[in-house]
Amino acid sequence: MSQKWIYKPEPDEDIVDGLISSIGFGTLESKLLVLRGIDNYQSAREFFKPNGNDFHSPFLMADMQKAVERIATAIENGEKILVYGDYDVDGTTSVALMYLYLSKIVDKKYLDFYIPDRNVEGYGISTEGIDFAKENGFSLIIALDCGIKSIDKIEYANKLKVDFIICDHHLPGDEIPKAVAVLDPKRKDCRYPYKELSGCGVGFKLCQGLNTIYKIPENELFELTDLLAISIASDIVAMTGENRVLAKQGLKFLRKTRKFGLRLLIPEEKLAHFEISNIVFDIAPKINAAGRISHAKASVELMISDNLKQAQQIVDEIINLNDERREMDHTITQSAMNQVESSTESSYSTIVYDPSWNKGVIGIVASRLIESHFKPTLVFTDGNNGEMVASARSVSDFDIHEALDYCSDLFQKFGGHQAAAGLSMDKENFEVFKIMFEGYVRDNIQEHQKEPSIYIDSVINIDDLNREFYNFHRKLAPFGPKNMKPVLVLKDIKVAGYVRLMGKDGNHLKFFVHQPSTNRNIECIGFKLGVYAEDFRTKSFDLAFTVEENHWKGNVSYFLNIRDVKFHS
Secondary structure (H helix, E strand, O other), X not given: OOOEEEEOOOOOHHHHHHHHHHHOOOHHHHHHHHHOOOOOHHHHHHHHOOOHHHOOOHHHOOOHHHHHHHHHHHHHOOOEEEEEEOOOHHHHHHHHHHHHHHOOOOOHHHEXXXXXXXXXXXXXXXXXXXXXHHHOOEEEEEEEOOOOOOHHHHHHXXXXXXXXXXXXXXXXOOOOXXXXXXXXXXXXXXXXOOOOOOHHHHHHXXXXXXXXXXXXXHHHHHHOHHHHHHHHHXXXXXXXXXXXXXXXXXXXXXXXXXXXHHHHHOOHHHHOOOOHHHHHHHHHHHHHHHHHHOOOHHHHHHHHOOOHHHHXXXXXXXXXXXXXXXXXXXHHHHHHHHHHHHOOOOOOOEEEEOOOOOHHHHHHHHHHHHHHOOOOEEEEEEOOOOEEEEEEEOXXXXXXXXXXXHOHHHEEEEEEOOOEEEEEEEHHHHHHHHHHHHHHHHHHOOHHHOOOEEEEOEEEOHHHOOHHHHHHHHHHOOOEOOEOOOOEEEEEEOOOOOEEEEOOOOOEEEEEEEEOOOOEEEEEEEOOOHHHHHHHHHOOEEEEEEEEEEEEXXXXXXXXXXXXXXXXX
């Protein structure tokens, strides 16, 4: 095991005691809340019992009034509206959400959607998409999850008299596109209080703004949050504030969704207890697969289809594409690993390139490389017009967007977040870029960012794992960035009974630890820890873990998911 254990600072005892007396939780539970910034009755109320008053007015967002008025004018005048979005999960859920909302108030003959072809048009707003709009009589495009840096494309659209409303959540550049309206809470001049919305979240705020005019029943509006929950989980945005409220709301609607495509994607036995982790591992890869291997239009059609037979055909196609994506991912990852391991250079970053790699999976490959070579990573392949394209992934809290911005004069375009980004670049700039990027990482990366770390919330006693704690733990959900599952530590323990290997190749293991207060054993599962079976059998150890729920035939049980272990000699 190679992770560095970083213990979070002990919270102020007076604040913990104040929380204990005001909300009635125990010491451990109150401590975990304070570590999340929940340190008084009001913040605890907002966290555990959010309500409609916790939503911010959409009109706090810069340009929202302009966007609502322009769409209302288009509807009143019978203009054709094109809903445009990126080909990843956030983009396709954004398009589906906006299309479904508008279809409640607009005749579908005036409405359509457009997803760019990853392999032909690349990321973001494309000339081809604008030309499609012009040639087919669309005078207004609502762009979602993209557009904040599309200065030249918006200028092109303006010349063709095609108006744009941009709904984005990526970091803007120095210049804002000259669209009719640009909705992005990360704009410096935007006073919207919550800055961490997904692209789909910005689209939902626009729907809320429109609903002040069109008055769709609130329950119908919030039914669309099942798509928003998928977006929030898949785009790995902060699970705090409004995102957490929307995700919690969205999960409720997802568990009883009436969208045929989503119901067919979710196994019936999981539906009642579907959580954020299920979205990340069960739904997101399948929705993404269409855009990675084929065309993401199928993903949108899956989410908006009201025809069961059509939805089943799309689901079958997407599952086949996901199987193909997995095989391609494995092959390209191995090829990239070989490049890294054959290099003799000592470096602070990982940069690999092969012109034959599929653009659709290089982001996944970058993440895989970080798992084994813990460095800021870029995976390059060839684009369509002689340029190179790359997906970038980062480590810990190293800001890869900022690192790429330092090199941005070399790029045709780039964009993204602190943890993940993408770019395109002329091939002639590649060698210079490698030197510049490596130099920036070398000069700016911190020591704690150079090795995998696990942040520990608290050391506990095994008797702390009781019914009250499990109930509290469930209320902390939904989990995600900035509201992760608590990582707890048990010190100096031993296996009670046997250690059993699991999985086809014995890669995983299971054992139990004894709880004296109940005279029961607690199940522990270690994924990819099969090689340590003998150590677990013969040594005492400190265990870092998260608590997981298991639902089976109406019964709920709990197990400890081993995140790391330190064996005693």
